[in-house]
Amino acid sequence: MSLIVQKFGGTSVADAEKIRAAARRALRAQQQGAQVVMVVSAMGKNTDILVDLAGQVCDDPSPREMDMLLSTGEQVSVALVAMAIHDLGGKAVSLTGGQIGVLTDSSHTRARIQSIDTSRMRRLLDEGNIVIAAGFQGVDQELNITTLGRGGSDTSAVALAAVLGADMCEIYTDVDGVFTTDPRLVASARKMMQVSHDEMLELASLGAGVMHSRSIEFGKKFHVPIHVRNSGVFTDEPGTIIGPISESDDRPVSGCALTKEEARITIEGVPDEPGASLNIFRRLADLNITVDMILQTPGSEGKASISFTVVQGDLARALAAVRDAAAELGAGPISHDETVCKVSVVGLGMATQSGVADRMFRALAESNINIQAITTSEIKVSCLVKREQGLEALRAVHGEFELDRAPAKIVPFEASQKVSQAADLAAVVSGLQAMEDLTVQGCELDDSQALITMSHVPDQPGISADIFEGVAAEGIIVDMIVQGVGADGKTTVSFTVPASEIDSARKVVEELSSKLGGDVTASETVAILSVNGVGIRSHTGVSTRMFRALSESGINVELISTSEVKVNVVVAREQGDSGLRALKAAFADVVK
Incomplete structure (x- = not known):
């Protein structure tokens, strides 16, 4: 039954x-x-x-x-x-x-x-x-x-x-189900037939109000399909199924979201050495403050810049914690901005299709919207913009990816997809002790990437679009993208590409810098360390545990990007193996 x-x-x-x-x-x-x-x-x-x-x-x-x-x-x-x-x-x-x-x-x-x-x-x-x-x-x-x-x-x-x-x-x-974005903000928003747990986790954390992210964490962790339906419809009209697969396998973006109540904090002059990030983020975790976008740009002259966003209501407590950390580190100055918002696109297809980021950046540039900061994951690109331009930005990216149009090919949900599922119910039951504990699926090392940084470029609309359109035109897949918060009209953009493509990517960036000014550096001697799982963001101590493990191993973090299901850091390649061992030891008690 x-x-x-x-x-x-x-x-x-x-x-x-x-x-x-x-x-x-x-x-x-x-x-x-x-x-x-x-x-x-x-x-x-x-x-x-x-x-x-x-x-x-x-x-x-x-x-x-x-x-x-x-x-x-x-x-x-x-x-x-x-x-x-x-x-x-x-x-x-x-x-x-x-x-x-x-x-x-x-x-x-x-x-x-x-x-x-x-x-x-x-x-x-x-x-x-x-x-x-x-x-x-x-x-x-x-x-x-x-x-x-x-x-x-x-x-x-x-x-x-x-x-x-x-x-x-x-x-x-x-509501009738999960929409490609908030239909109260974008009239052309379309109800999705289904959306994956991973995509919904990102959308829920970004403010999509249909479901709370904690409930989606349960769904992903225990393979529960969730059917969001309208209680006012007295028929069997379907809503949206949140399950193991996306609605479509032929388009890179499934939905987009606007997070309005964001505040940004930036710390300049952070010592570019092991333990600096730990000093900052452990204080925030101790206060149970959830940090969203974390942006660390590569160090210059022994100093780095770290920016992150918090819910606006947590700004005062976060600033107090950051000031204490900065005093201990000898860092500063500290700035903040509570007039920002975040626009994001989400989709499983990003992991296999190139050109998503540059399309998003170009859509914003054509609406004369300047991007203040960028962070990416395998299935998400987020941009920080002025709050007064947030709604226009959301509508621009929704239109760019034609999210009002149903995909040409929809992958149907099958009941057999529920649990790889019931076949291993004993394993599910064994995982029910401490149901909401952090679950880490694994720690990973990718030493096949290279890092390119373009610094001191004009902080104006279209810069990121120009960079990544040029890179995409060469057929180069970009992994991490981090754009730091601008200062004095200049900004820094860093990204990783396959090491085998570094010459082509560097050529694109150098040609652009010759027109715009700025400095270009490239390094083939980097590695990306990742921790991925369920509850990465809602368990505020994950980043702290990660940074502590690396710090105790004497490993410096050069670049950071975060998402709902993963934290990525760039380190020196020769420290990749020791970093991976440190992370596996640090998360051994929660790896499932």
């Missing part, structure tokens, strides 16, 4: 009529032969009302009591849904997170799931019940009620689907 987890968000159970509609959906799925677990959020704005009440009672409520208070919203919903199912002739049992057996750590208001006991749910399902689970909550070892933070009900649903080996996790919400 198949098993389905259905999650209904707050807008999908906002009133009695919607609650009954959700109950009918679950009953219909059961009548079609599936066992059904529902995960339900608090009704409508209930959580906001409770937060407001707490503020009226107390200026600084304790996190433990906030969890006790906020968990009641889901308890109201699950009880009402159970009543509706009974009234419609079905059998249902409502359960709190604690009654289910959702065990978390003790980080109140932002707890992480440690394990889930499925015995009670399975017994109730076998007795013919629809199990209605309160999302967003669990209990710790002391039986204190905990809540999972933002996106917690999505996280609950995908986690339950993982431990139960569900055939599908259906997320019912007030």
Whole structure:
């Protein structure tokens, strides 16, 4: 018998009529032969009302009591849904997170799931019940009620689907599915039939509000297909399946996103030596500040420049930490900008198709949008631009990659793709202890690359487009691209190419520098070290652990780029092997 987890968000159970509609959906799925677990959020704005009440009672409520208070919203919903199912002739049992057996750590208001006991749910399902689970909550070892933070009900649903080996996790919400970008910002945005876990992880971290990145981490880690559907559509019209493969294998970009609330911090004069990056980023990790774009340009005269972005709300705390680090390192000056935003394109096809970056850069240049910084991964290119130009930038790149047009060839999702999956369910179950712990899939060394740096070039629209159009015209595949934050009207652009192509790439850049000015350096004696896995960004200590391992081995980091699933650093080639050994030792406890 198949098993389905259905999650209904707050807008999908906002009133009695919607609650009954959700109950009918679950009953219909059961009548079609599936066992059904529902995960339900608090009704409508209930959580906001409770937060407001707490503020009226107390200026600084304790996190433990906030969890006790906020968990009641889901308890109201699950009880009402159970009543509706009974009234419609079905059998249902409502359960709190604690009654289910959702065990978390003790980080109140932002707890992480440690394990889930499925015995009670399975017994109730076998007795013919629809199990209605309160999302967003669990209990710790002391039986204190905990809540999972933002996106917690999505996280609950995908986690339950993982431990139960569900055939599908259906997320019912007030949108039709996952779009190529936010349809409220770009009218031509198109609903995707499916999108890969990796692509959705990047899009979710970039601010795509349909799903929270923690729930997608579960989906990727435990091979759970997720079907995002509109709860207001009373038909079987499909939404978007988030699964193991992309929608299409013939186009490089699947979606794009605009992250508005970004702030950028730049530290000049950082000693170009082992341990400098560690000194900065361990302080941020200790404060649980999530760092997004990390940009370190190659050192000059023994000094390097490091820039990174944080959520705007974390800027003040991040600046305080950076000032402490700079004082210890003898670095400076420090600058920041809270009037920036980030536009990104995402797609699995980037890993195998060239020319994506230069097309994006040219589209921005033609809209007279200057790129302040660039970072890339295998499946993402992100550019920092002025916030006032963010919407125009998003529309420009969406149009450039014709994301409003359905791909010529769509790869259909097959149920057999769910778990390479059920064939190794024992391995999945064994991984459910400490479910949200960091999972590193591997540490890698690539010593086949060369590094080219173009420094002191004009910081103006079109520079990056000119560089990478020229490189692409030679058929050269670019791996990492890092453009540092400009100063005094000049900027630095660094990128890696196959060592066998360095002469052709250097020729392109030197011809361009002869027209624009600037200096060109090239090195064939570099290597790229990578740590990849699930939860790389949400676990703030990953970069710290990586930089510490390299620092303790006396290895200097020359260049950094980050993504949701990978951190890349460029080091000297002769230190590549020792660096790889250091990383494998540092992450041995979390490699799966």
